[in-house]
Amino acid sequence: MGISKTEIFTDEQNRLAVLFKALAHPARIAILQRIIIANTCICGDLVGELGLAQATISQHLKELKSAGIIQGTIEGVSVCYCIDPEAWKLMERYFSEFMASYKPTPSCC
């Protein structure tokens, strides 16, 4: 086995899991924080700033991109990455809705 049974879950559950998974690595958190601070970000800069190989950074960027969180545009010989504003807004809404669905109650085990 080892393969998640996504078909038995709702679209909402799968969608949330995909987004959380994209953020489930410190390198990807660091990359996003870097992009947020600098507004836009050249891939090469990340290689210097985080202590990871170029191939590894590229792989993490690909995951963030395939989750739809960031977008990259070719800028001459380099690639400029930035947050996808719409996707971020949507993600923020999904997360806050999920988090807000729990209301603490006195009767807990």
Add this chain to the structure above:
Amino acid sequence: MGISKTEIFTDEQNRLAVLFKALAHPARIAILQRIIIANTCICGDLVGELGLAQATISQHLKELKSAGIIQGTIEGVSVCYCIDPEAWKLMERYFSEFMASYKPTPSCC
């Protein structure tokens, strides 16, 4: 390789990644939603409601517990799980702070 280099990242980055990772599976989202709706939740119920084996559910519960998100107390012959209110509040704050750290700007690639 295959082992994350957590030592090169900040505590904040690692802490966020651990929390996101705990939520990075649809079964764990489903379990949490179930616990939230029912307020508290017996492990056996989950086995019936989700289409997963008892061992699998137990493993997912363990991950949620080790991330500190839920807590379980022995209730006779079964175990009653519920959200850890303090942990949830903290997680909510971490997530919203992280999400809010991005402010969309007009100048994007």
Add this chain to the structure above:
DNA sequence: ATAATCAATCGTAATATTACGATGTAATGG
């Protein structure tokens, strides 16, 4: 005490992730 029940853990197979060197590819500069 014995049986029954519930949940945790063990063992294991299938698959996914992580990391990096090496190689490929596309654009700029000479």
Add this chain to the structure above:
DNA sequence: CCATTACATCGTAATATTACGATTGATTAT
């Protein structure tokens, strides 16, 4: 055109995750 630069992709090794049957451990019921 050829070299350089920047990034992506390939290949691969180490490790982690996912799922489940089987077993164990603990608690209640008889």
